[in-house]
Amino acid sequence: MPELFSKRRYGLAVIALLLFSVLLLGALTYYQWRLGLAGLILLVLLSLYVFRTQSVFEQDIENYIQTLTHRVNKAGEEAVTKLPIGILLYNEEKEIQWANPYMRQFLPEEFLGEKITMIDENLISRIEEGNEEIYVTLNERQYVVHVKAVERLLYFFDMTDTIETKNLYEEEQTVIAIIYLDNYDDVTQGIPDQIRSKLMSHVTSLLNDWASEHGVLLRSTASDRFIAVMHQRTLRVLEETRFDILDKIRETTEKEKVAITLSIGIGCGEPSLQELGALAQSSLDLALGRGGDQVAIKEADGTIRFYGGKSNAVEKRTRVRARVISHALRDFVLESDQVIVMGHKNPDMDAIGAAIGVLKIAEVNDTDAYVVVDPKEINPDVQKLMDEIEKHEYLWSQFITPNEALDHITRQTLLVVVDTHKPSLVIEPKLVKAIDRVVVLDHHRRGEEFIKDPVLVYMEPYASSTAELVTELLEYQPAPVKMDTLEATALLAGIIVDTKSFAIRTGSRTFDAASFLKSHGADTTLVQMLLKEDIETYVKRSHLIANSFIYREGIAIGVAPEGEVYDQILIAQAADTLLTMDHVKGSFVISRRGDGKISISARSLGDVNVQVIMEMLGGGGHLTHAATQFKEDVTLEEAEQELKQAIDKYLEGGKQE
Numbered sequence: 318m319p320e321l322f323s324k325r326r327y328g329l330a331v332i333a334l335l336l337f338s339v340l341l342l343g344a345l346t347y348y349q350w351r352l353g354l355a356g357l358i359l360l361v362l363l364s365l366y367v368f369r370t371q372s373v374f375e376q377d378i379e380n381y382i383q384t385l386t387h388r389v390n391k392a393g394e395e396a397v398t399k400l401p402i403g404i405l406l407y408n409e410e411k412e413i414q415w416a417n418p419y420m421r422q423f424l425p426e427e428f429l430g431e432k433i434t435m436i437d438e439n440l441i442s443r444i445e446e447g448n449e450e451i452y453v454t455l456n457e458r459q460y461v462v463h464v465k466a467v468e469r470l471l472y473f474f475d476m477t478d479t480i481e482t483k484n485l486y487e488e489e490q491t492v493i494a495i496i497y498l499d500n501y502d503d504v505t506q507g508i509p510d511q512i513r514s515k516l517m518s519h520v521t522s523l524l525n526d527w528a529s530e531h532g533v534l535l536r537s538t539a540s541d542r543f544i545a546v547m548h549q550r551t552l553r554v555l556e557e558t559r560f561d562i563l564d565k566i567r568e569t570t571e572k573e574k575v576a577i578t579l580s581i582g583i584g585c586g587e588p589s590l591q592e593l594g595a596l597a598q599s600s601l602d603l604a605l606g607r608g609g610d611q612v613a614i615k616e617a618d619g620t621i622r623f624y625g626g627k628s629n630a631v632e633k634r635t636r637v638r639a640r641v642i643s644h645a646l647r648d649f650v651l652e653s654d655q656v657i658v659m660g661h662k663n664p665d666m667d668a669i670g671a672a673i674g675v676l677k678i679a680e681v682n683d684t685d686a687y688v689v690v691d692p693k694e695i696n697p698d699v700q701k702l703m704d705e706i707e708k709h710e711y712l713w714s715q716f717i718t719p720n721e722a723l724d725h726i727t728r729q730t731l732l733v734v735v736d737t738h739k740p741s742l743v744i745e746p747k748l749v750k751a752i753d754r755v756v757v758l759d760h761h762r763r764g765e766e767f768i769k770d771p772v773l774v775y776m777e778p779y780a781s782s783t784a785e786l787v788t789e790l791l792e793y794q795p796a797p798v799k800m801d802t803l804e805a806t807a808l809l810a811g812i813i814v815d816t817k818s819f820a821i822r823t824g825s826r827t828f829d830a831a832s833f834l835k836s837h838g839a840d841t842t843l844v845q846m847l848l849k850e851d852i853e854t855y856v857k858r859s860h861l862i863a864n865s866f867i868y869r870e871g872i873a874i875g876v877a878p879e880g881e882v883y884d885q886i887l888i889a890q891a892a893d894t895l896l897t898m899d900h901v902k903g904s905f906v907i908s909r910r911g912d913g914k915i916s917i918s919a920r921s922l923g924d925v926n927v928q929v930i931m932e933m934l935g936g937g938g939h940l941t942h943a944a945t946q947f948k949e950d951v952t953l954e955e956a957e958q959e960l961k962q963a964i965d966k967y968l969e970g971g972k973q974e
Contacts, residue, residue, distance in 0.1 A: 403473030606763030670811030784811030
């Protein structure tokens with residue numbers, strides 16, 4: 318089309334020039350006829366030359382276009398018949414109508430009229446889903462299919478080499494790991510140098526053999542710390558073995574009567590070595606925060622995977638650390654004009670007791686403090702304690718609602734979060750966002766979700782309860798502490814509930830804390846009164862237990878009937894009761910709560926890591942007690958199936974994850 322317009326403009330220009338020339342000749346002839354005649358002859362000759370040139374030019378253009386069209390058509394034929402691209406046409410019934418020679422190598426001789434599912438059984442469904450790109454495998458090679466649904470046309474491009482190159486690039490990516498001996502200083506303290514050297518040599522030998530076996534570059538950076546560099550494919554192999562080096566180190570050193578455990582932090586998925594190092598250190602901090610003896614792998618996109626955590630946490634914290642944290646908390650309190658204390662939603666006895674303990678820390682440092690409690694979210698099991706607090710004029714005046722807390726905020730406010738570290742679980746998430754300085758006191762193993770940038774963190778998964786941690790912080794306050802009976806009893810009740818009357822997760826420090834509270838007026842008789850339950854609650858729990866069964870060896874599952882509603886505390890109590898049954902090592906109770914969500918409470922005696930199982934379902938907790946919850950649109954049957962799948966995955970993984 319552009320050539321035609323060009324020709325037309327050229328012709329018009331020539332005609333206009335001729336007309337102009339004729340007019341000039343007419344004027345010239347009128348005055349000088351001889352010159353006019355000569356000019357007319359020249360004009361005729363020039364016109365004949367121009368028209369002949371134009372004709373030759375047009376013929377050349379026509380020949381060029383015909384040649385180009387032939388070449389284009391020839392190239393199109395070559396592309397369709399000889400290029401390594403499959404082309405296939407199909408009709409409305411998804412039957413093959415035509416295929417180019419390249420595509421015919423994947424089809425039988427009689428392919429016309431056959432369904433395109435002969436190429437891939439899912440091809441029709443994926444086209445109907447509106448996919449514009451579909452990946453299929455033909456003759457062990459990978460193809461991407463570009464779908465032109467309107468034209469009912471498929472293009473097959475061989476992507477095997479591209480995919481292999483991409484996979485090779487991903488497999489060759491660098492991974493950095495930091496390996497830390499959790500309790501090296503503790504277990505080697507006081508033993509002779511010769512034995513310590515022999516033990517360390519044994520551990521180093523095991524690590525070097527493990528590194529050599531998997532092609533890992535391993536270097537020691539300190540007596541209890543190593544750095545390892547590997548490829549992504551090596552990490553994949555190690556994940557398949559579920560990092561059995563953890564068990565080898567633990568089991569081998571146990572034979573020497575000195576059990577040493579490893580924690581490994583791994584960073585991957587990031588091209589920058591500095592970023593990989595930061596990811597590895599962050600992963601190690603996370604693994605140690607969860608109790609150690611495990612591996613934490615953090616991707617660049619924030620994805621985290623855990624392996625290990627098989628052994629129960631042992632008491633590793635020191636009184637020195639408790640004293641340092643106590644003094645640091647005091648400094649933050651003194652720098653604040655007020656302290657707001659907040660636990661998790663539907664607070665239990667531990668959360669309320671720990672909050673009262675922090676309230677007392679603020680009081681001995683002459684700083685105003687308030688405990689946030691939502692009256693709409695009070696569990697029946699803590700209602701008796703709240704009734705007693707309401708009778709205590711001073712203590713009750715320090716309890717405020719979430720809205721009142723938001724109105725209280727100033728620039729110098731300090732927020733102390735107790736018994737949780739997840740911002741999604743606190744009573745009022747707006748407080749976490751609105752207050753700049755946040756302190757976290759918790760005894761749960763650290764999860765992926767964590768409060769952003771806290772100024773002070775005291776997380777001890779080895780402690781029985783947050784109430785125990787807060788009691789120790791009270792002990793180390795420089796100012797003398799005076800507690801009345803209700804305050805001391807609330808803290809003791811939190812410890813007793815979380816330890817099941819000192820039966821589980823109880824260390825020597827737990828009894829020390831209980832002794833301190835008893836000496837400050839804690840009333841064990843009042844604790845028993847606060848923990849009493851009515852007959853109706855007992856019957857409901859018994860009904861929940863009656864709907865239980867043994868799923869796999871040592872694993873009991875209780876499922877509430879559809880239509881029945883139980884509160885979270887009752888669900889947890891049912892799981893505790895199931896755990897007391899003969900031959901039961903782990904118990905899980907599933908029920909719908911009053912808010913419409915389905916909850917699972919999990920308990921174990923230590924042989925089953927229920928924390929790992931609950932983390933698979935989006936929850937968390939401790940090795941021996943954990944929980945999770947589902948959205949309202951999930952049915953009890955679906956929740957039960959997901960739980961069974963998580964249990965199967967855990968058991969089939971050899972309890973390593």
